[in-house]
Amino acid sequence: MNNYKQNAKSFPIFKNLSEYEKSTLLKDGQIRHFEKKESLFRHGDPLLNFYIICSGNIQIFRSNSNGDEKTSEILMSTDVICDNKIYEFDSTYQYNATAIYNATVIEFPKIWLRENIKKYGNFALNLLIINSHHMQMAEIATEHRMTMSATQIVACFLQELCLIYNFDPRGFELPYSKKLIASRLGMQLESFSRTLPQLLEYGITIAGHCVTIDNYNTIEQNVCNHCSVEENCLMRKNFKQKLVTSQRPNYNPEG
Amino acid sequence: MNNYKQNAKSFPIFKNLSEYEKSTLLKDGQIRHFEKKESLFRHGDPLLNFYIICSGNIQIFRSNSNGDEKTSEILMSTDVICDNKIYEFDSTYQYNATAIYNATVIEFPKIWLRENIKKYGNFALNLLIINSHHMQMAEIATEHRMTMSATQIVACFLQELCLIYNFDPRGFELPYSKKLIASRLGMQLESFSRTLPQLLEYGITIAGHCVTIDNYNTIEQNVCNHCSVEENCLMRKNFKQKLVTSQRPNYNPEG
DNA sequence: CGTCATCTTGAGGAGTGTCAATAACTGTGG
DNA sequence: CCACAGTTATTGACACTCCTCAAGATGACG
Numbered sequence A, B: 001m002n003n004y005k006q007n008a009k010s011f012p013i014f015k016n017l018s019e020y021e022k023s024t025l026l027k028d029g030q031i032r033h034f035e036k037k038e039s040l041f042r043h044g045d046p047l048l049n050f051y052i053i054c055s056g057n058i059q060i061f062r063s064n065s066n067g068d069e070k071t072s073e074i075l076m077s078t079d080v081i082c083d084n085k086i087y088e089f090d091s092t093y094q095y096n097a098t099a100i101y102n103a104t105v106i107e108f109p110k111i112w113l114r115e116n117i118k119k120y121g122n123f124a125l126n127l128l129i130i131n132s133h134h135m136q137m138a139e140i141a142t143e144h145r146m147t148m149s150a151t152q153i154v155a156c157f158l159q160e161l162c163l164i165y166n167f168d169p170r171g172f173e174l175p176y177s178k179k180l181i182a183s184r185l186g187m188q189l190e191s192f193s194r195t196l197p198q199l200l201e202y203g204i205t206i207a208g209h210c211v212t213i214d215n216y217n218t219i220e221q222n223v224c225n226h227c228s229v230e231e232n233c234l235m236r237k238n239f240k241q242k243l244v245t246s247q248r249p250n251y252n253p254e255g
Numbered sequence C: 001c002g003t004c005a006t007c008t009t010g011a012g013g014a015g016t017g018t019c020a021a022t023a024a025c026t027g028t029g030g
Numbered sequence D: 001c002c003a004c005a006g007t008t009a010t011t012g013a014c015a016c017t018c019c020t021c022a023a024g025a026t027g028a029c030g
Helices: A003-008 A019-027 A108-119 A121-147 A150-164 A178-184 A189-201 A218-220 A235-245 B004-006 B021-026 B112-117 B121-147 B150-164 B178-184 B189-202 B216-221 B237-243
Strands: A030-034 A038-043 A047-055 A057-061 A071-076 A096-098 A103-109 A204-207 A211-215 B032-033 B040-041 B049-055 B058-063 B067-077 B096-099 B105-109 B203-209 B210-213
Touching: A003 A047, A003 A103, A030 B021, A047 A108, A047 B049, A071 A178, A071 B121, A103 A108, A108 A121, A108 B237, A121 A150, A121 B067, A121 B112, A121 B121, A150 A178, A150 A189, A150 A211, A178 A189, A178 B040, A189 A204, A189 B216, B004 B049, B004 B105, B049 B112, B067 B178, B105 B112, B112 B121, B121 B150, B150 B178, B150 B189, B150 B210
Parallel strands: none
Antiparallel strands: A030 A103, A038 A096, A047 A103, A057 A071, A057 A096, A204 A211, B032 B105, B040 B096, B049 B105, B058 B067, B058 B096, B203 B210
């Protein structure tokens, strides 16, 4: 059993399983490396696999007829790639998955997923919990898009970024291009660009790729403070939960 | 075993379970009736239960500080209410659930869910499939909101409505208020109102509460034709899938 | 018939997308 | 090392859509 698989045993998806069960489950997985900008699969390809991300970032996106990419997620170590159509027979992927920088994943055939859900109750529960986190994040993102200005959304995103990658708030480099970030936040690059000078209002300075966050204390203790929902939204709380239950990823743009 | 429980055995959540397993699972459920506008639970209440809807419609929504309601879903017979926080201990509901008209549900304690996921592999798989459908719908709705005009969104919604409730396209009544529909579609009532005259462009006539859809053939065969995504979106397809796997609901505004 | 909720219509404004021009950066090959 | 091409990013002008505020109209119901 190699290093990647050994590492993966501590991922949320294998929580509350015995050492033996973990080894059995991981046996069917194949380690795969992807180069910068290489695709794991494309929208419309036959849906064959389930993936666990070991290192690197994976962009999940769709393209429209104009060639514009709409990024729905940027995944990282410990995340899984589980297309919603994976439970159907003869289905196709609903989106593209591409490595942003070099990345390593463990690949499992889709039948592996279905069979082990039935076999291991705790494995099924882990998947349901992962999905429920996922849905919470999606709901919050939708709520943000409907209630917050572009500037607030960007501010919120940068604070999250700092938290989840454990960057130094006194100064860190953006881990991916502004184009990708704009796409991920569902706005045009121009709109994103225009928010940057306004970020000062939220204690954020950004020059080129370098970001500084002043009021980092408030981030650590607090949930998102931009939302206008009845109670504070749980974006941050969810991130923290992810951090305590999962391994911290290594940020390494060079590969 | 009463009628509601007997009926529920054919719901998607109990698919591929033996008669004995279904009966065992349903034994712990309690039938509950809710009057028009009565709440099942409120945002912030201790999260105690999982629900299966037998009849009626349930509005899932949040309120902001202005008192505006944002409806995330309008559920119907065979749907489940499964707050994403149900897998955590001592959590609270993240939204409100209210009966639009009189409704009947089966209520299960949250521990019932967790234990039976571990116990019955097929039950776990059913939940994962239900969740994956749910996520697909949410993703499509987000995509619609970002790429379609208000008029297109309303047109798409009315066509879905006709399909899923099996209404007569030559003339049917809106099953709930325009205020609620606007909230469900994430727009202001005024914006919704302004789209109505423009619906003619999409072959839809609406006068008061009465809706007529001209090009119903295209609805039946086709997926959503407003989207600008790479391939046609799967909103309709998903609805159809739901229809074949589940019982047709009875529309009855009077209760 | 009056009251309340629901719905429609109008005018004005804020915010983001679009188009276009330009600047900065990246990588390649001579 | 530089020239060049292609990508990424910034900035400006403008248009469009939807939200907000406000005033009526319609409908439901006691």
